[in-house]
Amino acid sequence: MTSETNPASISPNGSKRRILVVEDEEALAIGIRDAVEHAGFEAAVAHDGNTALDVARNGGFDLIVLDLMLPGQSGLDVLKKLRADNHTVRVLVLTALADEEDIVRGFEAGADDYMKKPFSPRELLARIEAQFRRETMGEAAPQVMDLPGDIKVDLARLEVHRDGETIPLTPREGDILAYLIQHNDRVVTREDLLLDVWHYQSANVETRTVDIHIVGLRRKVEPEPSKPQLIQTVRGKGYRWYA
Structure with missing residues (x-):
């Protein structure tokens, strides 16, 4: 190749x-x-x-x-x-x-x-x-968002501003967040994320990658990460963005 x-x-x-x-x-x-x-x-x-x-x-x-x-x-x-x-x-x-x-x-x-x-x-x-296969999933998401708890997310710069600090987002976290926001009209499954964000050829894999990333993302964007209100878990199905 x-x-x-x-x-x-x-x-x-x-x-x-x-x-x-x-x-x-x-x-x-x-x-x-x-x-x-x-x-x-x-x-x-x-x-x-x-x-x-x-x-x-x-x-x-x-x-x-x-x-x-x-x-x-x-x-x-x-x-x-x-x-x-x-x-x-x-x-x-x-x-x-x-x-x-x-x-x-x-x-x-x-x-x-x-x-x-x-x-x-x-x-x-x-x-x-x-x-590198980001496709167009981030294009529909707003680049700067004001979230509850006086938290601001800048997807273009991959930054979260909260409590007077600037917290960097990893590119993968930015991809996940953009995907959740773009698909806020429905539940996003782990399979969706593995196929469309990670670009695995098959979602039939045993991995906790998605769950680990969601936990890390919540720590950065949720006002109370232990009680998530933005990235909510839909039991048995996946996740949904509720901002």
């Missing part, structure tokens, strides 16, 4: 999208780099956390493939520092850890998606390409 047949590798301004591969296992890092370059992307590689943070802060990347277990500093620390700097680059976390708590920590730190090792290059590319 080349960039001529892969629209996901081209940014809106016509340039190639750039991907940073952060992986300390050299053979795997080279394999990922070669796969994404073959798919039409530009790629760079970092093998430790300190280098990754420096390169990510200065490199103008569109997406980071980030291993969690790194020398220097962990991938989780790198992610937290990037989000603290208000970097909104999309981040796909790689983990050999099967513990759900590690995955939850990754999402809470600002990851947009995750993959467990081992994985196939084809699956990784599908996840990467899905990150």
